[in-house]
Amino acid sequence: MNQRMGMGLMKLIYKRKGHKVDLKNYRPITMLNTDLKILSKILANRLKEIMPSIIKTNQVYGVKGRDIADTTISIKDMIRYINEKNKNGFLISLDFEKAFDRVEHDFLFGVLKSFGFGENFIKWIRILYKGAVTKIKCNGFLTHVFKITRSIRQGCPLSALLYSLISEPLGLAIKHEEGIKGIGVEGEENKIFQYADDTTVMVKDLKSVKKAMEIVQMFCKGSGAKVNEEKTVYMRFGGATDLTEHFTFKEMREIKILGVLMGRDEKKAEEIMWEELLGGIERRLNFWKLRTLTLKGKVLVLNVLMVSKLWYILYGSSMPMWAEKRLKKCFLDFLWKGKPARIAYNTLIGAEGEGGLGLMDIEQRKNSLRVKIIKMYLDEENKVEWKKTMEYFLSKCGNFNLGDNILWMRTKKWMTEGVPDFYKELMSAWGKFLTCVYFNPQGRENILNQPLFLNNGILNQGKGIFYKKWWDVGITKVRDVLYEFKEGFLPIQYIVDVMEEAKEDFTRQELINKYDLIKKAIPEEWIQRIENMEQTKQGWDIYVKMGENLYAFKECGVKRFYCFFRDIVFKKTCC
Structure with a gap:
């Protein structure tokens, strides 16, 4: 050379x-x-x-x-x-x-x-x-x-x-x-x-x-x-x-x-970080306020130069409510020069073809990033260290050691008490997204470990089932109502005995009615796979339905996730 x-x-x-x-x-x-x-x-x-x-x-x-x-x-x-x-x-x-x-x-x-x-x-x-x-x-x-x-x-x-x-x-x-x-x-x-x-x-x-x-x-x-x-x-x-x-x-x-x-104190460290980040955005916006821009130009400035600075931080950090509100107020002041808005915020965030201006909504973008974390977690080829700690914190949800199987539940707010704020945000976003998720567990063990309640795959008249008393006594998985080494559901007397041992108030007829609903709600295909007793391949077939289209979950990106969350809150113009 x-x-x-x-x-x-x-x-x-x-x-x-x-x-x-x-x-x-x-x-x-x-x-x-x-x-x-x-x-x-x-x-x-x-x-x-x-x-x-x-x-x-x-x-x-x-x-x-x-x-x-x-x-x-x-x-x-x-x-x-x-x-x-x-x-x-x-x-x-x-x-x-x-x-x-x-x-x-x-x-x-x-x-x-x-x-x-x-x-x-x-x-x-x-x-x-x-x-x-x-x-x-x-x-x-x-x-x-x-x-x-x-x-x-x-x-x-x-x-x-x-x-x-x-x-x-x-x-x-x-x-x-x-x-x-x-x-x-x-x-x-x-x-x-x-x-x-x-x-x-x-x-x-x-x-x-x-x-x-x-x-x-x-x-x-x-x-x-x-x-x-x-x-x-x-x-x-x-x-x-x-x-x-x-x-x-x-x-x-x-x-x-x-x-x-x-930091050792996560909340304090995040407050310092968000204060610094928001202060920088506010200073930059004060500079842009000196320029004469159209509404569309202002939206472009916010999307390209301001909110883009948040995404990397949001990947692994929770966003305090005060920071989200302050940022939204800052953006609205910039758009309307401190005057009342002439176009509803939930209209501005829509796509231009739908009457909006494509303003990036921070909360919905945050939700889409949380769903991406779930996607990365469920990807078996993605070998990262945080999967182990994530499973640990997921197992704390509901206090019944469901591990990552709790991802198939639309968890209630009280179930995430005691877990870090980041995982509260993650489970909240995923719970909303589950409404468009269709999944099919492949292996026998995967089916047996499925949550019995609030599961999108176990529905009664299109709605999830939840019996608080059953949950409290530890009946939380599909395997909890099935024989382990032979076919069929456990007898009603087993449920009665568990309830009596826990000293729960109930009537036998009430338990019979609820048990019958559960038996009908569990998909017949799942029961057949369980009774087959063969260890079929493990894993999941996961699809996302948006409109009339069905997409493989592993092929979806943040942009598609964002469109889902944005469409939930978007308000079309009257004309």
Whole structure:
């Protein structure tokens, strides 16, 4: 590769934090030769297809099928779980100084070889990096050419993939170190979460912290990385000891991880985060108020420049009612200059073809994001850590350990008492969406574990059944009214005995009538599958009906979910 092909033009971008005279507060971005970027893109397209099979840790950066929101949701859920169980533990947010720029090329080539990449592929990476030279553009002037002896060039299509590969040895070392005790649900420990160089370590005790930091230092020696101890911060939970006696890390009550503020007190952290976010939106809107815009132009400003800033935060954080009301008022003041609205809000949110202007409704968008979380959860191919904690919190709904089978119920409000606000929002949104969901459990066990009450698949005259007394005594699943090892329903006397043991008030005829309704409501197809006694394939066939159309749930996206929720509240104009 000739020098011109490997030439880069570097520009230093201020990070918008810290003093401007400190070089550490600038990020180098390199503009590369088009020929080199074409070659890099070809290699990147080949590499990205196998990344999910190579990256075995919680690293999500540049890995196909993984999302940055998976990391933030997982960490927030772990904090919720620690607080719920009142466990001791530490969360350490590591800051690697100039992470991309400090990568040693020999370490990069060694990692590629260790992961089994062939000599031909490694040769191409060597060509790209051994021939790398650059100039710096500063204040309109160009420096002399100098050789790049280390770093992964930010601006190269391969950079994200290569950095994920480089950081994988750190994740694997901490994950498999028996001396490090992580935190997890049902014995499955979580120790480290990574998004590029943003690394969060979660461990139980001081001994684990020390061992983890030993591994981090070993990784730094090999890769060229350096921990910035001034910016590395931590939180402790329960009765965990103070780390400042052993490390120079700063203790915090709230830490911003990947743009999301997290804290020991979740509600306080979210209040601070929403106050900051809403304050920024209000300041930007004050600027736009100075411009003369049409109503349609104002809607465009709100949709593109304002509400778009909320979606990433809303993926894993609940939205307090005060924040939602304040934001809605702020938007209406912007649209109507503080005067009474001339068009109803619930009309403005409709599509243009239906008489609206397409204003994005925050509550309905939030609901659609919650349904997307359910979709990701039900996708068996989606292996993410937050699924375990989500199942734990779902099992708390109703206090009868239904686990994720409670998703097939239209839960009542009292059933979600005691679960985090995020999961209250999730179950509320999903309960509304269930009205258009058609599902068919495939396996015998799936059917037996189906909720008996408030289930869209078990209906009496088109409505769900709910017997509070039956629920209170533990009759909550289909299996609770069927024989386990032979065909047929349990006799009415079993229900009577359970009620008498729980000292519930009832009449025998009342129980007979209710039991007959349940027997008729359970689909005959389900009963046949159960009595077949064969372990058919597990899983679900889930469809969504919107209008006259039927869609596979797994193929639906946030846009379609939003249309469903918007149509519930949309009001058409009279003319």
